[in-house]
Amino acid sequence: MVENRPFLTFLTHFVLILGVIVVVFPVYLAFIASTQGPSDFLSGVVPLLPGSHLMENYGQMLTGGMSRAGAPPLWILLGNSLLMAIIIAVGKITISIISAYAIVYFRFPFRLLAFWLIFITLMLPVEVRIVPTFKVVADLGMLNSYAGLTIPLIASATATFLFRQFFLTIPDELMEAARVDGSGPMKFFRDILLPLSRTNIAALFVVLFIYGWIQYLWPLLITNDSRYYTIVMAIKRLAAVADSDPQWNLVMAAMILAMLPPVLVVILMQRLFVKGLVETEK
Amino acid sequence: MQTKRTIFQNKLLPYLLLVPQLAVTTVFFLWPAGQAVKSSFEREDPFGFRTTFIWFDNYLQLFEDPEYLNSLGRTAIFAVSVTLLSMSLALLFAVAVNRLLRSGRVYTTLLLWPYAVAPVVAGVLWWFMFNPTIGILPYLLARLGISWNHRVDGADAMILIILAASWKQISYNFLFFVAGLQSVPQSLVEAAAIDGAGPFKRFWTIVFPLLSPTTFFLMIININYAMFETFGTIDGSTGGGPAGATNTLVYKVYADGFLGLNIGSSAAQSVILMLIVIALTAVQFRWVERRVQY
Amino acid sequence: ATEITWWHAMGAELGQKLEGIAKKFNESQTEYHVTPVFKGTYPETLTAAIAAFRAGQQPAIVQVFEVGTGTMMAAKGAVYPVYKLMTDNKEPWDPKGFLTPVTGYYSDTEGNILSMPFNSSTPIMYYNKDVFKKAGLDPEVAPKTWKEVEEFSKKIVSSGAAKCGFTSGWISWVQLENLSAIHDKPYGTLENGFGGLKTEFTFNGDLQARHWENLKKWADEGLFQYGGPVGGNDAPPKFYAQECAIYMNSSASRAGVMLNAKGFEVGFAPLPYYDDAIAEPKNSIIGGATLWVLNGQKDPNVYKGVAKFFTYLSKAEVQADWHQFSGYLPITNAAYELGQQQGYYAKNPGSDVAIKQITRGTPTANSKGIRFGNLTQVRDVIDSEFEALLAGKKTAKEALDNAVVRGNKILRDFEAANN
Amino acid sequence: MASIDVENVGKVYSGGVRAVTDIKLNIADGEFIVLVGPSGCGKSTLLRMVAGLETISEGEVKIGSKVVNNVEPADRDIAMVFQNYALYPHMTVYNNLAYGLKNRGTPKSEIDTRVAEAARMLEITQYLDRKPRALSGGQRQRVAMGRAIVRKPAAFLFDEPLSNLDAKLRVSMRGEIKRLQRRLGTTSIYVTHDQLEAMTLADRLVVLNGGRIEQIGAPLEVYHAPASTFVASFIGSPAMNLVKGELHGDRLAIGPSVIGLNGFAPASGPVTVGVRAEDMRVAREGQEALPFRLEYTEELGSQRLIHGAVGDQQVTVAVSPETELTPEMRIAVDARRLHFFAADTGRRLPGKVPAEAKFAPVEPVA
Amino acid sequence: MASIDVENVGKVYSGGVRAVTDIKLNIADGEFIVLVGPSGCGKSTLLRMVAGLETISEGEVKIGSKVVNNVEPADRDIAMVFQNYALYPHMTVYNNLAYGLKNRGTPKSEIDTRVAEAARMLEITQYLDRKPRALSGGQRQRVAMGRAIVRKPAAFLFDEPLSNLDAKLRVSMRGEIKRLQRRLGTTSIYVTHDQLEAMTLADRLVVLNGGRIEQIGAPLEVYHAPASTFVASFIGSPAMNLVKGELHGDRLAIGPSVIGLNGFAPASGPVTVGVRAEDMRVAREGQEALPFRLEYTEELGSQRLIHGAVGDQQVTVAVSPETELTPEMRIAVDARRLHFFAADTGRRLPGKVPAEAKFAPVEPVA
Ligand SMILES: Nc1ncnc2c1ncn2[C@@H]1O[C@H](COP(=O)(O)OP(=O)(O)OP(=O)(O)O)[C@@H](O)[C@H]1O
Ligand SMILES: Nc1ncnc2c1ncn2[C@@H]1O[C@H](COP(=O)(O)OP(=O)(O)OP(=O)(O)O)[C@@H](O)[C@H]1O
Ligand SMILES: O=P(O)(O)OC[C@H](O)CO
Ligand SMILES: [Mg+2]
Numbered sequence A: 001m002v003e004n005r006p007f008l009t010f011l012t013h014f015v016l017i018l019g020v021i022v023v024v025f026p027v028y029l030a031f032i033a034s035t036q037g038p039s040d041f042l043s044g045v046v047p048l049l050p051g052s053h054l055m056e057n058y059g060q061m062l063t064g065g066m067s068r069a070g071a072p073p074l075w076i077l078l079g080n081s082l083l084m085a086i087i088i089a090v091g092k093i094t095i096s097i098i099s100a101y102a103i104v105y106f107r108f109p110f111r112l113l114a115f116w117l118i119f120i121t122l123m124l125p126v127e128v129r130i131v132p133t134f135k136v137v138a139d140l141g142m143l144n145s146y147a148g149l150t151i152p153l154i155a156s157a158t159a160t161f162l163f164r165q166f167f168l169t170i171p172d173e174l175m176e177a178a179r180v181d182g183s184g185p186m187k188f189f190r191d192i193l194l195p196l197s198r199t200n201i202a203a204l205f206v207v208l209f210i211y212g213w214i215q216y217l218w219p220l221l222i223t224n225d226s227r228y229y230t231i232v233m234a235i236k237r238l239a240a241v242a243d244s245d246p247q248w249n250l251v252m253a254a255m256i257l258a259m260l261p262p263v264l265v266v267i268l269m270q271r272l273f274v275k276g277l278v279e280t281e282k
Numbered sequence B: 001m002q003t004k005r006t007i008f009q010n011k012l013l014p015y016l017l018l019v020p021q022l023a024v025t026t027v028f029f030l031w032p033a034g035q036a037v038k039s040s041f042e043r044e045d046p047f048g049f050r051t052t053f054i055w056f057d058n059y060l061q062l063f064e065d066p067e068y069l070n071s072l073g074r075t076a077i078f079a080v081s082v083t084l085l086s087m088s089l090a091l092l093f094a095v096a097v098n099r100l101l102r103s104g105r106v107y108t109t110l111l112l113w114p115y116a117v118a119p120v121v122a123g124v125l126w127w128f129m130f131n132p133t134i135g136i137l138p139y140l141l142a143r144l145g146i147s148w149n150h151r152v153d154g155a156d157a158m159i160l161i162i163l164a165a166s167w168k169q170i171s172y173n174f175l176f177f178v179a180g181l182q183s184v185p186q187s188l189v190e191a192a193a194i195d196g197a198g199p200f201k202r203f204w205t206i207v208f209p210l211l212s213p214t215t216f217f218l219m220i221i222n223i224n225y226a227m228f229e230t231f232g233t234i235d236g237s238t239g240g241g242p243a244g245a246t247n248t249l250v251y252k253v254y255a256d257g258f259l260g261l262n263i264g265s266s267a268a269q270s271v272i273l274m275l276i277v278i279a280l281t282a283v284q285f286r287w288v289e290r291r292v293q294y
Numbered sequence C: 001a002t003e004i005t006w007w008h009a010m011g012a013e014l015g016q017k018l019e020g021i022a023k024k025f026n027e028s029q030t031e032y033h034v035t036p037v038f039k040g041t042y043p044e045t046l047t048a049a050i051a052a053f054r055a056g057q058q059p060a061i062v063q064v065f066e067v068g069t070g071t072m073m074a075a076k077g078a079v080y081p082v083y084k085l086m087t088d089n090k091e092p093w094d095p096k097g098f099l100t101p102v103t104g105y106y107s108d109t110e111g112n113i114l115s116m117p118f119n120s121s122t123p124i125m126y127y128n129k130d131v132f133k134k135a136g137l138d139p140e141v142a143p144k145t146w147k148e149v150e151e152f153s154k155k156i157v158s159s160g161a162a163k164c165g166f167t168s169g170w171i172s173w174v175q176l177e178n179l180s181a182i183h184d185k186p187y188g189t190l191e192n193g194f195g196g197l198k199t200e201f202t203f204n205g206d207l208q209a210r211h212w213e214n215l216k217k218w219a220d221e222g223l224f225q226y227g228g229p230v231g232g233n234d235a236p237p238k239f240y241a242q243e244c245a246i247y248m249n250s251s252a253s254r255a256g257v258m259l260n261a262k263g264f265e266v267g268f269a270p271l272p273y274y275d276d277a278i279a280e281p282k283n284s285i286i287g288g289a290t291l292w293v294l295n296g297q298k299d300p301n302v303y304k305g306v307a308k309f310f311t312y313l314s315k316a317e318v319q320a321d322w323h324q325f326s327g328y329l330p331i332t333n334a335a336y337e338l339g340q341q342q343g344y345y346a347k348n349p350g351s352d353v354a355i356k357q358i359t360r361g362t363p364t365a366n367s368k369g370i371r372f373g374n375l376t377q378v379r380d381v382i383d384s385e386f387e388a389l390l391a392g393k394k395t396a397k398e399a400l401d402n403a404v405v406r407g408n409k410i411l412r413d414f415e416a417a418n419n
Numbered sequence D, E: 001m002a003s004i005d006v007e008n009v010g011k012v013y014s015g016g017v018r019a020v021t022d023i024k025l026n027i028a029d030g031e032f033i034v035l036v037g038p039s040g041c042g043k044s045t046l047l048r049m050v051a052g053l054e055t056i057s058e059g060e061v062k063i064g065s066k067v068v069n070n071v072e073p074a075d076r077d078i079a080m081v082f083q084n085y086a087l088y089p090h091m092t093v094y095n096n097l098a099y100g101l102k103n104r105g106t107p108k109s110e111i112d113t114r115v116a117e118a119a120r121m122l123e124i125t126q127y128l129d130r131k132p133r134a135l136s137g138g139q140r141q142r143v144a145m146g147r148a149i150v151r152k153p154a155a156f157l158f159d160e161p162l163s164n165l166d167a168k169l170r171v172s173m174r175g176e177i178k179r180l181q182r183r184l185g186t187t188s189i190y191v192t193h194d195q196l197e198a199m200t201l202a203d204r205l206v207v208l209n210g211g212r213i214e215q216i217g218a219p220l221e222v223y224h225a226p227a228s229t230f231v232a233s234f235i236g237s238p239a240m241n242l243v244k245g246e247l248h249g250d251r252l253a254i255g256p257s258v259i260g261l262n263g264f265a266p267a268s269g270p271v272t273v274g275v276r277a278e279d280m281r282v283a284r285e286g287q288e289a290l291p292f293r294l295e296y297t298e299e300l301g302s303q304r305l306i307h308g309a310v311g312d313q314q315v316t317v318a319v320s321p322e323t324e325l326t327p328e329m330r331i332a333v334d335a336r337r338l339h340f341f342a343a344d345t346g347r348r349l350p351g352k353v354p355a356e357a358k359f360a361p362v363e364p365v366a
């Protein structure tokens, strides 16, 4: 549209730059802190320019960890987080896509009930039913295991819902054409639906990967064995110790490490991620 | 509920397809939820040796407990503030980005990534910035003559967690607002321009009203987020204090159940929260179904 | 080797030292392997252990702070009493070898020790000699009474030597439980809870109210800075960064102080008292933790190993080393004597402040210690009431009264759940 | 190839909506039947029942002579072309064509042959490796046709296959479909709501309205003798003028004007009179005619449409572009070209040819 | 009300796409101009530049006599009707109409009067309290019109305002727009890609192609004397037949056949010859004519289109439905009705009327 309002354009950039500063500043500060030596904090306020201990701090956290805070080398935790995030993402996608398929392409008794059962879990976070869920997992002997870390979280229905929405947008005629072409339900699923869902699957993978990665309370509760710790749950522990024992440089190195992989995923796969997210909820 | 115009006729197959999802749902959701309901009627010692059925005592006690009522109030303040703050900032940024063409993409990328930050990380990050000894913010505030003490002052602590929680949520809201803005037909804005409305008037009389579905959706999502997903944010920062000033309902469920080992009360709180969630879900679902009309 | 899991709450330097001890034990023999697992703060460790017990995933040994004693003692089915463990496994066991304040605190009504003493502490006062000097104070004279604390603090702050006079860790432990004991005031009925579950709190007496009123006043004047709830995580950095000149905390904070107090000299002293309330301050009470053995390990060999490990832990050399490094009390008389022989206390002035303070005078019913169920939760209540006081929402009296009311409710819950 | 018989078929959707009522239609082998009618009249429903995509609530559908009510679509040996083409977007054109054959286990070599043949016929050979999104609308449409013809089915079903194309392409695709069907001789049912498409394609036209058949007949038959006002106004463009009139013996009164019918009056009393725009002329001086108040005109180039009123009823007349116009003029109609419908039911009144018909001469196009 | 002058206007989009080139167009006060052309030819771009919704890359736009290149749309005193109507969905019809007046600070009482007047004129008074979604397509269209007319602007701009309506409604709305504009006398620019709409509405027609003007003229002028093959094929339905031919003196060779032109030959050498379907007849015995191989026919009811080939070139002829057809027949054309275009540029060759024209009689419609 023709608009000659330079002031408005200036204001726009001003607002956005301010916004970016607000959003980036905390992390910048964390990064700066992660490059300092241990004693650089004792003198007061955190410096605003990078220090010289970057390699040292990250090296120590990655390979040595912080046993004084009960954290093994962070590469183990990063590995666990990665594994957890991937299992959750893949698991959710798998069971969701087939259940969405059942709900959209079939009519059967209790269909509505099944849908509601699944849908209700959509918004019910683990935090709310934490105590009894913990007990169930314990009774099943799944504490301190990758199964325990992941399977209970696969119960959320976000992905089912997205796939349902997506399937509803696929023209009815496609399935009709396939039927006329002689496809049965499994063939249709494999030959038509799955290939068509490719982008959605990829998009959802990003969202669910992050969902898995940022889990906190759940791994905190069900792991006692440091072999199964995830990076995010370890953060709190590091921070708690760092409070009285000023090792913020190391804690912030860990924070940066905990943020880096999912942030990279978001930035690199921005397009897909946006699609996944916006469509998930709509 | 919607299905396809034509459907496959198989009788057994749909059930088979649903089994994994339903199994996980049942075992890790329904069963525990049932357990929570059961526990909410019981009193139990920490180690689980003795259990007594006590009807509604846990619920009655909750509603007599000033701490619980306090927590309800705190949660409301927190949820409303986070929702308002993060949504209004996000809307501002989204509108700004929407005005720009190419450079908007760069800003979008920069504004998007906090989505990937774990709530607990956000909590620790802001806790660090507000650290009384080395934090930069108390230092700056002190120079402005504002005394800051989230260790003692409940309001300060509340502000801290609101900031941390909102910070993390801005990206999400931003994204949806951008999508919402893009779905406002350009021709309406043009029609308004021809009808003599300036940029601000166009925004408030045309764009904002048309964004209302997005706004409403985000409101529900944000309330839900603030109520439940900020557990880590609080645990990573204030731990519910000082004097319970940031002890939200979810945090209290955890604190009473896992730290306080008061299983019965915690279960009763869980049940109440579940009811809240179900109500929110129902509202949202109605909205979603209304929007999804092909 | 048989695996023995040991959950503990020792972060930072103490954690490293503790791991060293386990490592040495593991190296001393081949049959057992002790794996220490850091589970966070004391309250976190306790609750994690209980949750794990409910889930059947409990560790063999868990380190429980003194506050959890009441809870653990009530959980008869969960605990394998250490005296029984040792005799069952034919390990040497001599209760009399332990310091009396320790055995007193952890014994049941029959006088049997239920948990293995390991790291007992008591709160003391640390101060920054350099700041004292800057403020024109004699660095060798620590404040004895609260009045002096106030005076000194004022000097320190007004002279600009430091931003604040003093700070404190563990408010409820230091500024209420120990305050009561030192001034011989009851904390609760029924001998501070030693007499049974029907006990009620009485820590809202005049002295306590007066002290809290003072703390509030001093906080407002900038003399005192609050270090946060539970252990008071903000307190140590304030002292390390020379923001506060005086720091009250567990004797076991010594290790951290030694490591982090760079560039200034530290003095050690007993906790202050109100000389108008008591002429001769009583002994302070015990803190720190003991090791509890949990029932339910499938392999009986585990318990054998635990017993062996405990024997190792009570060795004089092991104890003395741990005590000297950490600032924890020497648990056994032998360890104390060893230290004296080594001339450790002479070489390290102030290192015996704690033991002297906890053993001074004859313990009364009020200074013997406290034993209440669910005390962890009560401490949360006290912290939160203290915060309400500091925020100016309540007077000291109101805060304490309210804490007593809320605390008693917790006691009744505990009583109900354990009957 | 086969005949299709629809015997008293009805459809009630699960929600209770009745979409189609008592349809009886016998389609000969090789015949091209067009179902036409306004939106929602049940065209697709009927077609989809034949395809097996909808259950049949009442009656029977026979393909060949076999009742197929309970036969799966895959087993009915039909092929269908959808309005949105329903091409598999992730498959190449080749695979789109081959998919149905593969599913039926046709050997690879035969698939190749058949696909190549269909592609040649439709001139899409060079696109065989493309995905549908890389094709234009017309090309997609051809692929959709191709998918149907490779199968060599007993019948083609088309559900508005051209409605997504632009006007020009629609005209040319219309021709292609017609030629193709002629060539293959496959029985076809074709659904459209475009009367022009219906007229130009059909061997026989089935006009549906509200789920019922209004008329079946060859296109010109339907055009020249519409069975009801509905058909009259639906078929032909501009739509047939329908005005209220009253028959008094051999005279027809429209509003205040009266004209003689030369013995063609089929009945007496109130009727609806139908007359096509091209069947009226500007009257010569003295000729019996209806007074016409001109409102506005539209130039179509080859024709001029004049819109105006006869009495208080709107009427459109097609005249040659050269015709002279005045605000008030008179319009002559040939009684032979009038259609009469019952005023109440709208059904056509059977025509009556007078024993001694005296034709008023029709003006030649100027 | 005002004249609009578009002076050598061009538009290059920011991506570098050139949408419009060197447009010169002077629109008189009260004139109804229709921009017509295929999709993507730049119609909307041009209109939007006049509206102020697009910056003008080259040239000037004047409204009245004021250059408005840098004037905001709000200040150009124009009103626009959009293809999708662009009604504010959250406002009632009343508020939709009133919005533009409110923004200009019109007093409440005057707003009421003007809205009421427009609503009455458009017969939407009873819908004033409804939201747009509760209206039918035609009603929405009227509201969009209403929003334009309440403002009493200097000019109306229409961007394909009817293309979302169904065929029948389109015809009737077309009439309404025409009458309304006549009545209000407001200068109007109307964009469409539908040639019929263009023909019937325009005072003057502007045919655009590839961002340039192909022809400006009154509708019949454009119809009868298209300036190029592009215009010829675009205006009129069915599209004008364009065949390659060669002029030898006064004789025209099309493929192997040759006919005489009675002195109408405008040039000699290769040409493109245009002839409308309705300008051809089936030749009588002995008449000079082109041999025609019938391929298929389409019955339109009032006409029959016969499609076939002359030599190897496709030709469509419109005949009366009664005409007798044979697979091989001959088609006569009247030389006066032929259009000649340069074979290379496609531009019309200036007609030549022979000194002593001998007209071959044209067959009357049978
Ligand atoms: N699945 C369904 N459930 C209920 N009613 C339906 C269903 N499908 C169609 N209908 C109804 O049946 C009637 C006939 O629909 P149908 O789709 O056959 O019409 P159509 O003639 O094909 O219309 P169009 O030209 O718009 O495609 C309509 O009233 C429609 O609303
Ligand atoms: N914003 C834009 N940026 C770049 N190119 C554009 C833009 N808008 C239109 N174009 C291009 O400019 C040319 C003219 O577009 P315009 O919309 O004016 O066509 P139109 O004649 O209105 O077509 P239609 O009948 O499809 O509406 C097209 O090639 C189009 O792709
Ligand atoms: O720091 P510690 O280990 O001496 O323990 C402190 C107190 O026991 C807290 O109750
Ligand atoms: Mg249909």
Ligand SMILES: [Mg+2]
Pocket: E043, E044, E045
């Ligand atoms: Mg356009």
